[in-house]
Amino acid sequence: MKLGAFSVSLAVKDIHASKAFYENLGFSVFHGQIEQNWLIMKNDQTVIGLFQGMFEGNLMTFNPGWSQDAQNLESFTDIREIQKELKSKNFEFSTEADESTSGPASFMIKDPDGNVILMDQHV
Numbered sequence: 001m002k003l004g005a006f007s008v009s010l011a012v013k014d015i016h017a018s019k020a021f022y023e024n025l026g027f028s029v030f031h032g033q034i035e036q037n038w039l040i041m042k043n044d045q046t047v048i049g050l051f052q053g054m055f056e057g058n059l060m061t062f063n064p065g066w067s068q069d070a071q072n073l074e075s076f077t078d079i080r081e082i083q084k085e086l087k088s089k090n091f092e093f094s095t096e097a098d099e100s101t102s103g104p105a106s107f108m109i110k111d112p113d114g115n116v117i118l119m120d121q122h123v
Contacts, residue, residue: 001043001077002076003046003062003064003077004046004062004064006068009048009051009058010050010113011052011055012051017113021111022111027046028042037053038051038054058115060117060118063121065121072123080097083099093109094107094110104121105121106120106121
């Protein structure tokens with residue numbers, strides 16, 4: 001599942017619960033030390049850092065259909081496909097994209113720590 005452009009560090013309360021959440025979202029660990037309470041996780045070109053007890057505050061925005069340079073991609077996973085897959089994994093949504101439409105749309109979910117994740121497709 002391709003989520004689009006962006007990178008951010010997240011303050012988490014339980015690194016194990018957050019790791020499991022983001023793995024279900026399609027991320028995998030590529031660097032870090034869970035025993036030191038930090039992991040860097042990657043999904044395609046999207047990179048996030050999980051940090052337990054190191055700092056406060058965060059917000060993430062992913063842009064399906066955009067490169068890291070905000071250029072339209074020829075091929076990408078449409079936001080409605082992402083939403084359907086997450087629904088099949090029992091994710092709860094704060095807002096939802098209208099699955100009967102095409103083009104620009106957005107939805108919001110929260111991770112186990114209440115961090116807001118905005119999926120915002122512009123193409």
